[in-house]
Amino acid sequence: MTVSSDVTDDAPKARDDSSLPSATLGGEQKRSIEQITLLLFITVPFLAVLASVPLAWGWGVSWLDLSLLVFFYYLGCHGITIGFHRYFTHGAFKAKRPLRIALAIAGSMAVEGPLVRWVADHRKHHKFSDAEGDPHSPWRFGETVPALMKGLWWAHIAWMFDEEQTPQEKYAPDLIKDNAIRTISRQFLLWAALSLSLPALIGGLVTMSWWGAFTGFFWGSLVRVALLHHVTWSINSICHAVGKRPFKSRDRSGNVWWLAVLSCGESWHNLHHADPTSARHGVERGQVDSSARLIRWFERFGWAYDVRWPSRSRIDSRRNPDGKGARGRAKTVEAA
Template identity: 70%
Template sequence: MTASPLIDTRTDDALEHPETAFHGDDQKKVWEQIALGLFIGIPFVALVAAVPVAWGWGLGWSDIVIAVVMYFLSGFGITGGFHRYFTHGAFKAKRPLRIALAVIGSLAVEGPVIRWVADHRRHHKFSDKEGDPHSPWRYGETVPALLKGLYHAHMGWLFDVEQTNQRQYAPDLLKDKDIVRVSRWFPYIVITSLLLPAALGALVTWSWQGGLTAFFWASLVRIALLHHVTWSINSICHAIGERGFASRDRSGNVWWLAILSLGESWHNLHHADPTSARHGVDRGQVDITARTIWVFEKLGWAYDVRWPSTARVDSKRVVKA
């Protein structure tokens, strides 16, 4: 998975001429790097402070409910929306769901949808090889090299000056005016993602203290946790884990990330069969994203879902001697 830089500043001409917008081949501005650092650093500080804060004060049931709902909503926007739908076409969605997936994925504050998709498609093209934007193996296989590579894969790559060329890797999305518009609205969606939990907390508790604690837990901590879970798919799941399926990279299944990642950490099968709507295919492999897609399919909002057949899964298994 991918978490991309935050702000895109091109004009609304993109809505009239989307094929010329979001080129992605220019360099990030200094202020973009600063903004990125703040959006990573501040929620991370909140995450570090979460345990002592919870121990002493400031955590109520309303905070927990709002945080869990926002985590699942924005998390599924990334896993089911940005990743399995927009990047890999694991299913088709009717227009309202398509737009909704782009919006709720943006609530995760991992970058505009078009940039996110372009980065992740490039990752799959060069997975764990030269050209992969975030392979943990890029510096070598010694312990110091791997530690450096893990940092780069986890979050260091986000500060790379060069951007993925979106016309090359996401031309389909650049032709979609709805998605171009959502990408353009990304800064406003970020503001909504930060302030909506606070507003809900204040309304539920009818106090400013409720709004403040909801902002801490359901905005800052939620965003930080989701960021690091997403980045762990890039770093941890390409460094360790079981590899029961044949893939041309080092992707592995990491079971202890499965719940928080909504099923994305069953990463080995994903790289063996990228367009599959289900990543956790074996018994006990909980895949919340796949189950949610199944619900949308039953409602008629999603269709042509690429569920993996038993024969297809078995054909990709590693045959042990």
């Protein structure tokens, strides 16, 4: 199958380079210990979500716990959307060194995997979006309802357990060459531990109690991580299966409005695939995109520059000819 690429202009060309430093946290094959660790990172927070309803019903939830949940949720969410995605993957803007480091750490605290691996997977996704080679297309197994149900499960979670890894030297050599970024990526478990422990530490110190530490950890760490995980994964699954498609793209990416606030603007996914390097995804009136707003603030403070804001003419040039938000078709992916 011949597939055209919409990888960003700033992204490195796919190539092998034996002179690059070693990749981060594993090579091209996922080991059993990595799969077990991944399973724990997924199941334990999810079980906490299931337990949150009876816990809130029985003991309630404090404003401190909710504040910890919201603060660390949006810290990690914007670390992923602004840092891992729009900056490191697509080069939607340039950043001064302190902001670059801060975005790398904030994204790592979302507990979604090492930076270099995350970027490599996403660049590969854009190269083969909803076609053979896409790591997480929901159309992988076909277009029938059973095939799509299987594909949605694959795109949402199952693909992460695939033993085959995206070659990091091939898809993210620029990040591997950066000593600071490579180090942050290799220290993923450290940043994950910090992310999970800070809510408990804050909760315990504010209340001066072990119960405050426990509830801070429960709501601010476990429940928060589970919610952020499933919102992020929904961009891979839901936003490639449903939603309006007012812009021209060669895949099935769609805009899903009800995910916009929780995803920090990422669910305006059709525009993103029509114009991957754009710093703003929600380009129409009323389309909330908190990530773009923060990038604007970074620009005004002088921390970010050369921001790729989409012009009206650029947006209009990418619209579907019928202007009705057509649900575009993409070539069905063959079952692997």
